Structures are given as structure tokens and as C-alpha cells.
Amino acid sequence: MHRNLIAGEWTAGEDTIENINPSNTNDVVGEYARASADDAKAAIAAAKAAFPGWSRSGILERHAILKKTADEILARKDELGTLLAREEGKTLPEAIGETIRAAQIFEFFAGETLRLAGEVIPSVRPNIGVEITREAVGVVGIITPWNFPIAIPAWKIAPALAYGNTVVFKPAELVPGCAWAIVDILVRAGLPKGVLNLVMGKGSVVGQAMLESPDVAAITFTGSTGTGKRVAAASIEHNRKFQLEMGGKNPFVVLDDADLTVAVEAAANSGFFSTGQRCTASSRLIVTEGIHDRFVAALTEKLKTLVVDDALKAGTHIGPVVDAGQLKQDTDYIEIGKGEGAKLAFGGDLVKRDNPGFYLQPTLFTEATNAMRISREEIFGPVVSVIRVKDYDEALAIANDTPFGLSSGIATTSLKHATHFKRNAEAGMVMVNLPTAGVDFHVPFGGRKGSSYGPREQGKYANEFYTTVKTAYTLA
Ligand code: NDP
Numbered sequence: 134m135h136r137n138l139i140a141g142e143w144t145a146g147e148d149t150i151e152n153i154n155p156s157n158t159n160d161v162v163g164e165y166a167r168a169s170a171d172d173a174k175a176a177i178a179a180a181k182a183a184f185p186g187w188s189r190s191g192i193l194e195r196h197a198i199l200k201k202t203a204d205e206i207l208a209r210k211d212e213l214g215t216l217l218a219r220e221e222g223k224t225l226p227e228a229i230g231e232t233i234r235a236a237q238i239f240e241f242f243a244g245e246t247l248r249l250a251g252e253v254i255p256s257v258r259p260n261i262g263v264e265i266t267r268e269a270v271g272v273v274g275i276i277t278p279w280n281f282p283i284a285i286p287a288w289k290i291a292p293a294l295a296y297g298n299t300v301v302f303k304p305a306e307l308v309p310g311c312a313w314a315i316v317d318i319l320v321r322a323g324l325p326k327g328v329l330n331l332v333m334g335k336g337s338v339v340g341q342a343m344l345e346s347p348d349v350a351a352i353t354f355t356g357s358t359g360t361g362k363r364v365a366a367a368s369i370e371h372n373r374k375f376q377l378e379m380g381g382k383n384p385f386v387v388l389d390d391a392d393l394t395v396a397v398e399a400a401a402n403s404g405f406f407s408t409g410q411r412c413t414a415s416s417r418l419i420v421t422e423g424i425h426d427r428f429v430a431a432l433t434e435k436l437k438t439l440v441v442d443d444a445l446k447a448g449t450h451i452g453p454v455v456d457a458g459q460l461k462q463d464t465d466y467i468e469i470g471k472g473e474g475a476k477l478a479f480g481g482d483l484v485k486r487d488n489p490g491f492y493l494q495p496t497l498f499t500e501a502t503n504a505m506r507i508s509r510e511e512i513f514g515p516v517v518s519v520i521r522v523k524d525y526d527e528a529l530a531i532a533n534d535t536p537f538g539l540s541s542g543i544a545t546t547s548l549k550h551a552t553h554f555k556r557n558a559e560a561g562m563v564m565v566n567l568p569t570a571g572v573d574f575h576v577p578f579g580g581r582k583g584s585s586y587g588p589r590e591q592g593k594y595a596n597e598f599y600t601t602v603k604t605a606y607t608l609a
């Protein structure tokens with residue numbers, strides 16, 4: 134049984150949960166403790182008690198722990214990637230890639246511990262010096278979703294610790310395995326007791342206790358819009374910092390002058406890889422009329438070649454949907470799309486494989502409009518619609534006509550349109566001739582409008598959230 138970590142002790146919760154493999158629901162990945170609200174309170178108290186020591190710890194100590202963590206994750210990438218693929222359902226190569234990325238993030242923030250600089254500037258008054266420094270915020274609550282079970286925890290835990298914060302970490306209930314593994318690695322790498330606490334369990338119990346605690350100084354959250362709004366409301370109540378990442382309805386524009394192969398590869402990757410379960414996935418393909426029919430035909434041919442099967446099987450391109458609830462959401466949206474009058478051009482059906490799992494064909498709608506629910510609401514599955522437009526101007530207008538603003542892509546060989554799109558796409562990230570998903574670990578990640586709130590994550594920009602600025606004046 135895998136326990137929670139509270140004040141440096143591996144602690145049983147109020148009950149346990151089985152971690153089930155979505156590729157084979159007979160396969161139990163492991164048994165994991167579920168924390169109570171009181172466990173969450175104890176974890177917060179432990180993090181608060183550990184804060185004075187950790188926030189004043191030497192940067193070399195923090196560097197060494199984060200670097201050691203990176204090294205161990207990398208050394209165990211195949212084993213951890215297999216665990217990830219088993220508990221979440223993305224294919225083994227994708228899962229190993231995500232694990233490597235987690236190692237890279239820890240390595241990056243190990244370096245950042247040595248680079249946190251302030252400013253010394255003259256005062257407008259004579260004989261006074263001004264120093265601007267960044268300090269740790271306090272206890273950081275980390276609430277993560279199931280779709281990137283190792284990378285998202287890494288990109289929140291690594292900067293939180295690097296800048297001297299202590300942490301209470303609540304992973305999604307569906308994917309406790311990778312969460313437990315990285316906490317175990319960090320602890321063995323030398324973290325003092327109470328600096329990092331793991332409370333696995335239900336969002337409505339453990340997450341809610343974190344939202345309600347006045348001792349949590351900052352919360353970083355990735356997940357659904359509904360829960361994000363709860364995090365925001367509770368955080369304003371407690372006057373705490375918060376950062377939200379809440380998904381998207383990312384457009385991918387294909388212009389008449391696009392390289393067809395580039396466009397099809399990017400669209401297939403954006404829409405269907407990782408089973409479409411990425412906040413940066415593109416589920417709206419906005420295609421100008423001169424290339425529309427050729428593009429749809431080529432993408433359909435591509436979809437025929439994609440193998441939906443067990444995440445661990447060699448040759449699988451698309452693993453299962455994460456669980457029964459998400460599968461129902463996906464199939465409900467397929468029915469909604471049909472009902473709204475979109476044309477089902479490919480897929481739409483569940484598929485049976487050797488093992489019982491949540492297998493769904495990649496599904497492509499054509500003749501969709503941007504007013505349809507399938508074009509406006511995040512489905513979070515391998516379900517994509519094509520919207521036909523007359524020209525670039527209409528494509529850009531439709532791309533931006535969405536409540537979200539995370540990632541936005543375009544396939545074009547026109548420098549003029551690529552440049553205009555980069556400047557005018559209302560999104561935090563813009564991709565030219567690249568999938569909307571698939572980002573670097575050392576540069577800012579985040580969006581606009583309904584997708585995100587607060588400072589960017591990742592790269593050196595992460596310090597805006599995980600530190601607070603102090604301005605000190607000294608009379609010479
Ligand atoms: P949630 O927002 O419910 O889950 C995200 C995290 O928040 C989980 O750890 C969850 O815990 C926790 N949580 C749930 N309720 C509370 C609460 N009251 N207080 C504090 N924390 C809470 O999203 P789901 O995982 O249920 O996914 C639903 C939809 O969200 C998806 O279909 C997709 O549309 C979107 N989504 C977007 C993601 C993104 O990357 N932006 C990632 C995942 C989902 P637990 O799950 O353990 O109950």
C-alpha cells in the first residue's frame with residue numbers, strides 16, 4: 134500500500150483506493166491511501182512549520198536535492214514511463230517522453246536556485262539605497278489533474294521548492310502512482326521533514342480542505358474550469374495568491390497555401406495524440422475552402438492508419454480514454470455533434486481490444502460551425518471538428534471566437550499570414566506549422582481568457598508566482 138507523506142512520515146489515510154489501468158481494467162496498478170480533511174490540515178500544519186527553515190536553507194542544498202531528483206527520474210524513465218502509461222493510458226513512448234520532461238524540469242529548476250537575482254537601484258532621495266528582492270511565498274498548495282501525471286506535478290513542485298516554499302501536494306485521484314513516485318524520490322534525495330507533503334484523495338475532501346485553509350499562502354491548480362472557479366473564489370476569500378490553468382478549445386488553421394503533409398501531421402498530432410486529453414490539444418480545425426477537401430481526405434487517410442490499443446503495446450498510436458466518466462463525456466459529445474448537424478467523417482465508435490478498456494476511435498466531424506457546442510466546449514477526448522472558411526481573415530476571426538485562449542496554430546507557407554497570425558491570435562502560445570500541443574520545458578506556458586489566470590508557469594517566468602517581491606530602503 135502506498136501511503137501519504139505528512140510531516141516526513143508515511144501515513145495511512147482514512148481508506149484506500151485501487152489505481153486501475155484504463156487499457157485493462159482487470160489490471161490494478163496499486164493500492165493508494167486516501168487522505169481525510171484532517172490529514173490535509175496536518176499536512177498544511179507540517180508545511181507551515183517547515184517553512185522558516187526551508188525558506189532560509191542554502192541554495193546549494195536546494196540545488197542538490199532537485200538535481201538528484203532529476204537524475205533519478207531520468208535513470209528510471211522506462212520504469213516510471215511504464216507506470217504512467219499503465220495508470221493514465223497514454224502510449225509508452227509518450228509516457229517515457231513525459232517522464233524525461235519531468236526530469237528536465239527538475240534539472241532546470243535546480244539551476245534556477247542559483248540564478249534568483251534581485252536589483253539594487255538608487256532612491257530618488259539622496260543617501261538612500263533601494264534593494265528589490267524576491268522571497269518565498271509560504272505554504273504552496275498544488276492541485277493537479279490526471280492528464281500529465283508526472284510533468285504537471287514536476288512543473289509545480291520543482292519551482293515551489295527551488296524558491297524556498299514548502300508544499301502540500303494533492304494529485305488527481307485517478308493517477309496517484311506517478312505522484313507517489315516523485316514524492317518518494319524527492320524525499321530520498323534529502324528534503325527535510327514537512328517541506329513536501331503528499332495528500333492523495335478526493336478533490337472534494339482533500340482539495341477542499343486546502344482551499345479553506347488560511348495557512349495556504351498560494352494555490353497552483355490545473356484542471357477543469359468549474360474547479361478553477363472554486364479555487365479562485367476561495368483564494369480571494371483568504372487573500373492568497375492563485376494560479377489557474379483550465380484547458381482550451383484550441384484552433385488549428387489550415388490555409389490554402391499550406392504544405393498538406395505538414396498540415397495533416399500537425400492536425401493529427403494536435404487532435405488525437407495522447408487520446409486528445411491535452412489542454413493544448415486542437416479540437417477545431419479551421420480550413421480555407423481551396424484546400425478543404427484535399428485536407429479532409431488526407432487527414433481521414435491518416436486516421437485510418439492510427440492504431441487504438443493498449444498503451445503498453447508496441448505500435449499503439451492512441452491509448453484508451455482515461456476512465457468511464459471521461460469516455461461518457463466523449464461519446465455524449467459525439468452524439469451532440471451528430472444532433473447539431475455536423476457530419477461524422479470518421480470514427481465515432483467504441484472499439485473492443487484483447488483487454489477490457491476504454492477504447493474510442495479517433496473521431497472527425499466535418500461541416501461543423503463555430504457556434505456548435507462541439508466547437509465551443511472542451512471535450513477532452515479524440516474528437517475533432519473541421520470548420521470550413523473562405524479566407525484567412527475569416528479563419529483568424531473564428532480562431533479567436535472562443536471563450537478560451539491557451540494555444541493556437543496555423544499551417545501556412547505565407548510569411549505574411551504566419552507573422553499576422555502570431556501577432557493577432559488571442560492565445561498564450563502560438564504555433565506555426567507545428568501542432569498546438571507539445572511545448573518546451575524552459576519557456577513560459579499558459580494562456581489568456583478562460584484558459585488561465587495568474588502568472589505563467591515554467592521557465593524563469595515561474596518565479597513570478599512562486600516568489601513575492603520585497604522592496605527595502607536603507608539610509609546610507
Ligand atoms: P477537476 O477540475 O475536477 O480535477 C482537477 C483537480 O482538482 C483534481 O486533483 C481534483 O481532484 C481536484 N478537485 C476536484 N474538486 C475539487 C475541489 N472542490 N477543491 C479542490 N480540488 C478539487 O477535473 P477532472 O479531472 O474531473 O476533469 C474534468 C474536465 O476538466 C476534463 O474533462 C477536461 O475538460 C478538464 N481538464 C482540463 C485539464 C487541463 O489540462 N487544463 C486537465 C484535466 C481535466 P480529484 O480528481 O482527485 O477528485
